[in-house]
Amino acid sequence: MLRTWTAIASTAAVLAFAAPVLAQDGAETSGSDKVNQVIVYGDDPCPASTGDEITVCARKPEGERYRIPAPLRGVDRPTSEAWSNKVLAYETVGRFGTNSCSPVGAGGFTGCTQQMINKARAERENGTDVRFGDLIQKEREKRLSTIDATAAEEQVSVEAEERAYEARKKAADAAAAGQAAGTTAP
Structure with a gap:
């Protein structure tokens, strides 16, 4: 009997947290404009905007039309890594404890968020994507x-x-x- 009540309580808790998410599915995105994002190649014309729709065209060279997008072309090549980055990696080998993002030591998990933020910022700034x-x-x-x-x-x-x-x-x-x-x- 206790197991049944526990199951009912846990199901109710999950539904209580899921209700706001389900309510947001039909919500408008930021602004009332619809945005049509199109990548055009070479001298292809950009489709015209209509009504409340904003058409944004990113122009790429004709040679890129049938290629795999640049962000997906094998980004992780160890041979293309700079020597200074390798040295920085060796400097952090023995780090553990607070703000280290390691499983060792008290508070080792605390630096993981900052490390993830720094990595995302570097990817965004150095990205070649549109x-x-x-x-x-x-x-x-x-x-x-x-x-x-x-x-x-x-x-x-x-x-x-x-x-x-x-x-x-x-x-x-x-x-x-x-x-x-x-x-x-x-």
């Missing part, structure tokens, strides 16, 4: 630069329509006042 985030930001800035001009044109047309409406309203009021004056006269 940076779609930068391309998307540039496309958004280009779209935002035209908004002010479009808004100014729209404002001018709205003000012209308002002046025309006011003129028609004054003319209609004057005509109604003239008719009212003509019917009330003896």
